[in-house]
Amino acid sequence: MQAGVMLEKSPEHAVMLCFDVRVDKDAMAYANDVGVKIFQADIIYHLFDAFNKHMDQLKERRKEESKMKAVFPCVLKPIAIFNKKDPIVLGVDVMEGALRMLTPIAAVKTGPDGKKEVISLGRVASIERDHKAVPICKRGQPSVAVKIEGPNQPLYGRHLEEKDILYSLVSRESIDTLKEFYREDVSMDEWNLIKKLKPLFDVA
Template sequence: MLERKEYATILAFDVKVTPEARELADETGVKIFITDIIYHLFDQFKAYIDNLKEEKKKEATKDAVFPCVLKIMLNCIFNKKDPIVLGVDVLEGIAKVGTPICIPSRDFIDIGRIASIEINHKQVDIEKKGQKVAIKIASTNVEEQQKMYGRKFEIDDELVSHISRKSIDPLKSNYRDDLFIEEWKLVVKLKTLFKIQ
């Protein structure tokens, strides 16, 4: 079970663990839970598993890209060049800070990553379908020419999260329960759009 850290455990209920056994467990990376009350044993193990899941999510955050489709709102272009600041309507999915944004209608041109999201003058990290928010999109590549609103894209262009196979896999393995069915359907729709196998 050492291959999967969460299962490399020993649950010791109402027994003593010898110092030799504890030392061997520490050397091999096995976690031992000891208690005289069965419910406490369950609670300790569950807290351990939950903590491991959170650690995996944090590690996957940089690679996982949440699906979203954004519509630029009329008269809500606050800054046309890097960083681009726009008012958008979240048409589908989840807008999340760090999401790479591209424009499929313009040959999938990348315009940067969402650097911040603001709703009612308050910073948030994530917003879902149906919300109208202001987003700041910062360029990710300094050497590349800046993508400017009015030149590279217009108000009718939809902004879409730029997903890839590399971003879908950590999303599936770490955020499966955090996305609703309609958001997974959007992932499938975007896979077709980006021709991802």
């Protein structure tokens, strides 16, 4: 019951490490009902390993659940417009960073009054080169065709022009998600690019 208090505060720590002790059936049944995880072992190292495995599995699950919030940085230069809207399909060169699936893409326009406008295009739904799917396109690699899907998409020729540079739409939440779950996957060049994109999107 005391361990169950952690279910509200920090569910991953609602655990009991039972070293060389017997857990009776009522206690085990109660733990299963409320969601407290019980680890039992007669060897302390086995207990330690089981707990670490449990925490790693939780981290992987949270990482998977957070993938829509994780935005890796990229800067794209459109070179062709294949479909203007619903969905937007473009040929692009990756100028900086790396383009990945599900990345939210935006353009940043400055009006005559100097006011900045962020125009969201949607998320990357496919990346292809020579009609073959590509999971990631990095700077310096050959051009790719990108399909971008999303609600209320802007129209090329009216809201957007081919010359408009495109960016991954970073936010404070996306940066924090990268730091928590994907730090090892982000290169130093990508962290530097994130720093460059922060003021573009007014991220504190």
